[in-house]
Amino acid sequence: MLCGRWRSCRRRPEEPPVPAQVATPVALAPPDGGSKRPGLRALKKMGLTEDEDVRAMLRGSRLCKIRSRTWHKERLYRLQEDGLSVWFQRRIPRAPSQHIFFVQHIEAVREGHQSEGLRRFGGAFPPARCLTIAFKGRRKNLDLAAATAEEAQRWVRGLAKLRARLDAMSQRERLDHWIHAYLHRADSDQDSKMSFKEIKSLLRMVNVDMNDMYAYRLFKECDHSNNERLEGAEIEEFLRRLLKRPELEDIFHQYSGEDRVLSAPELLEFLKDQGEDTATLAHAQKLIHTYELNETAKQHELMTLDGFMMYLLSPEGAALDPAHTCVFQDMDQPLSHYFISSSHNTYLTDSQIGGLSSTEAYVRAFAQGCRCVELDCWEGPGGEPIIYHGHTLTSKILFRDVVQTVRDHAFTLSPYPVILSLENHCGLEQQAVMAHHLRTILGDALVTEALDAQNLEELPSPEQLKGRVLVKGKKLSAARGEDGRMLSDQEEEEEEEEEEAEAAEQRRRAKQISPELSALAVYCCATRLQTLRPNRVPPQPCQVSSLNERKAKKLIREAGNSFVRHNARHLTRVYPLGLRMNSANYSPQEMWNSGCQLVALNFQTPGYEMDLNAGRFLVNGRCGYILKPARLRQPDTTFDPECPGPPRTTLTIQVLTAQQLPKLNTEKPNSIVDPLVRVEIHGVPADCARKETNYVLNNGFNPRWGQTLQFQLRAPELVLVRFVVEDYDTTSPNDFVGQFTLPLSSLKQGYRHIHLLSKDGASLSPATLFVHIHIQRF
Numbered sequence: 001m002l003c004g005r006w007r008s009c010r011r012r013p014e015e016p017p018v019p020a021q022v023a024t025p026v027a028l029a030p031p032d033g034g035s036k037r038p039g040l041r042a043l044k045k046m047g048l049t050e051d052e053d054v055r056a057m058l059r060g061s062r063l064c065k066i067r068s069r070t071w072h073k074e075r076l077y078r079l080q081e082d083g084l085s086v087w088f089q090r091r092i093p094r095a096p097s098q099h100i101f102f103v104q105h106i107e108a109v110r111e112g113h114q115s116e117g118l119r120r121f122g123g124a125f126p127p128a129r130c131l132t133i134a135f136k137g138r139r140k141n142l143d144l145a146a147a148t149a150e151e152a153q154r155w156v157r158g159l160a161k162l163r164a165r166l167d168a169m170s171q172r173e174r175l176d177h178w179i180h181a182y183l184h185r186a187d188s189d190q191d192s193k194m195s196f197k198e199i200k201s202l203l204r205m206v207n208v209d210m211n212d213m214y215a216y217r218l219f220k221e222c223d224h225s226n227n228e229r230l231e232g233a234e235i236e237e238f239l240r241r242l243l244k245r246p247e248l249e250d251i252f253h254q255y256s257g258e259d260r261v262l263s264a265p266e267l268l269e270f271l272k273d274q275g276e277d278t279a280t281l282a283h284a285q286k287l288i289h290t291y292e293l294n295e296t297a298k299q300h301e302l303m304t305l306d307g308f309m310m311y312l313l314s315p316e317g318a319a320l321d322p323a324h325t326c327v328f329q330d331m332d333q334p335l336s337h338y339f340i341s342s343s344h345n346t347y348l349t350d351s352q353i354g355g356l357s358s359t360e361a362y363v364r365a366f367a368q369g370c371r372c373v374e375l376d377c378w379e380g381p382g383g384e385p386i387i388y389h390g391h392t393l394t395s396k397i398l399f400r401d402v403v404q405t406v407r408d409h410a411f412t413l414s415p416y417p418v419i420l421s422l423e424n425h426c427g428l429e430q431q432a433v434m435a436h437h438l439r440t441i442l443g444d445a446l447v448t449e450a451l452d453a454q455n456l457e458e459l460p461s462p463e464q465l466k467g468r469v470l471v472k473g474k475k476l477s478a479a480r481g482e483d484g485r486m487l488s489d490q491e492e493e494e495e496e497e498e499e500e501a502e503a504a505e506q507r508r509r510a511k512q513i514s515p516e517l518s519a520l521a522v523y524c525c526a527t528r529l530q531t532l533r534p535n536r537v538p539p540q541p542c543q544v545s546s547l548n549e550r551k552a553k554k555l556i557r558e559a560g561n562s563f564v565r566h567n568a569r570h571l572t573r574v575y576p577l578g579l580r581m582n583s584a585n586y587s588p589q590e591m592w593n594s595g596c597q598l599v600a601l602n603f604q605t606p607g608y609e610m611d612l613n614a615g616r617f618l619v620n621g622r623c624g625y626i627l628k629p630a631r632l633r634q635p636d637t638t639f640d641p642e643c644p645g646p647p648r649t650t651l652t653i654q655v656l657t658a659q660q661l662p663k664l665n666t667e668k669p670n671s672i673v674d675p676l677v678r679v680e681i682h683g684v685p686a687d688c689a690r691k692e693t694n695y696v697l698n699n700g701f702n703p704r705w706g707q708t709l710q711f712q713l714r715a716p717e718l719v720l721v722r723f724v725v726e727d728y729d730t731t732s733p734n735d736f737v738g739q740f741t742l743p744l745s746s747l748k749q750g751y752r753h754i755h756l757l758s759k760d761g762a763s764l765s766p767a768t769l770f771v772h773i774h775i776q777r778f
Helices: 041-046 052-059 116-121 149-168 171-186 196-205 212-222 233-242 246-259 264-273 281-291 295-299 305-312 359-367 399-409 428-445 489-497 504-510 549-558 560-569 589-593 608-616
Strands: 061-066 072-079 085-088 100-102 106-111 130-135 142-145 338-340 372-378 418-424 469-473 524-526 543-548 572-575 598-601 625-627 649-659 675-682 689-692 704-713 720-727 735-743 750-757 763-777
Touching: 052 061, 052 072, 052 149, 061 116, 061 149, 072 149, 106 149, 106 359, 116 130, 116 142, 116 359, 130 149, 130 359, 142 149, 171 196, 171 233, 171 763, 196 212, 212 233, 246 264, 246 305, 264 281, 281 295, 281 305, 305 750, 359 372, 359 399, 372 399, 372 598, 399 428, 418 428, 418 598, 428 469, 524 543, 543 549, 549 560, 549 572, 549 589, 598 608, 608 720, 608 735, 649 675, 675 704, 689 704, 720 750, 720 763, 735 763
Parallel strands: 372 418, 418 469, 469 524, 543 572, 572 598
Antiparallel strands: 061 072, 061 142, 072 085, 085 100, 106 130, 130 142, 338 625, 649 704, 649 763, 675 689, 675 720, 720 735, 735 750, 750 763
């Protein structure tokens, strides 16, 4: 196995650094015919070569793709021999990368009619023959029907095994698997030997722009048989040279001494220097037993360079504190003390003008940890309320179907409460239908009365509301407008944004609220925020305000501390301006700085704003609830995000190297990225900053920087750190390569790997950044 002998071949001092670049695997040709190699190395490493389900997937299946009532097309689907991707047939051939999907990008595989598409269009196929592949990010579901129930089950079981094995692989195993998958593709005649031409093809596939003379010298140094072909051990030696990490060798030798192995005390010294002050000798011994590959070294409690690399590439060696990946915060405080992951126009899969509305959008939001979803409710035909973006060309879905989706998917990822934010445009009759659906479909999960009628001075906690659904809506007993009628969220949008008035009939209906629906607004009673000045009779904590981003920013500027104090006791929801026709987002950080809990974003629109949202809710088990800093929870706090005080923390980041960055243009072998790294600080205005390295020319495989970036921070408890890699371009804006965002409070010090994500938040494994982090507090 490659990773067990990774570092045995050292680069000569006179050799230049290997320039390069990498991408996620691409399909270079449809898999017609099997491999001429004896066995499938990639799948062997996954231990799945003898699995009957996987073998059936390798042979391929003709599955019916279902897109509408009339669009049912049979297509060939076949697992590729890398075990990482599935090739599929298209009616019109496209670029090779458009004929595959990757196992690591699958969010879920559902059996039967468990998608909106199959429920609507799959009636001609028995549920036992159907399956849905749901993807991470914006890619549409793949609804399929097999010829038999057994064939459908083979794909369901096979994909489950591949996903489980991929999830269980270490970063080193992923890299080994990845490079051998490319090696197989570069071997054009499938004879298990590599000519120099094939080696050059391999280098281009993994984004290595290597000088021909140097590449040939490296090739000949490994060609011990001197026959212009590399095979067996010669190929492994070439790969070892290609994948060398000199910077890790240097760090290892600083602590290992002349014997070139780390004892447990030496490893402990390294951990202490990493900033892990609580590390013990027993912990160092445990790391050796967990990550060391050599059994003899393990028995003597020694760590070799291979084991050291395994540790640094593991979750324990990552920038994100592994202790923060589970629920570790106090979940017994009032709801107003938490940031709550929130979605705006949740039903949309695209823009708010002509996009598709779908229950699948709710499924995807819940899969991302969302805990507050929006339902825009309008009068529908046949007495059934519908959900869509009113007065636009967006499609319509049934309110009832959305509530069923909430029941089935709301608590798959997180057990903590879900808030249904109702924007109600229905008349009394259909409001009563909405209340009926909520009660009958959600049953006991729906909160219909206060948990403790004796304690109404503060909101219940997430722990108390586990598995429960709250309705945010108008309450008959709430404050009324000047004309004696209720002001809804939608009306506030009209008044604040001065949008075109509703039709007269709809305005009349909006003035009314049915008792049945009013009764369901228990802890989230929609109320217009009238003033932040203290009242003789303070408002009840169950009153929730909804503000558009413009008004929220105005309050932050003009009443910063008062707004923070208000949000210490009450929930505040912030939503994008209606002028954002393409469903663009605003930066949520400004709103979090003031303690706003329900900062609603368009989850369907990727960008740095959603990266920040994902980074904020990355920790605490991704449960969708993050405990606000103490200064945002105290009712008498003096904190003002506009005046945070003097610097309290210095963050120093040394950007060292990157590994296996993705190739941006997979269809052009000679297209190599020129990467640079930018570190962004998102926090209170005085802390916001961005600094970047120089770019490295034509090297995305193992670029080196060694540059130091430093930041002074005044409110470190609110800071998010965003690491961004871009492809430098002199004539046009830089192209996005990958990013990773996390809270400063969850950032570990010392030498750390940062595992990069795509625009959609999918893993770009094995792409990483290697950095050194130092945090000085004063």
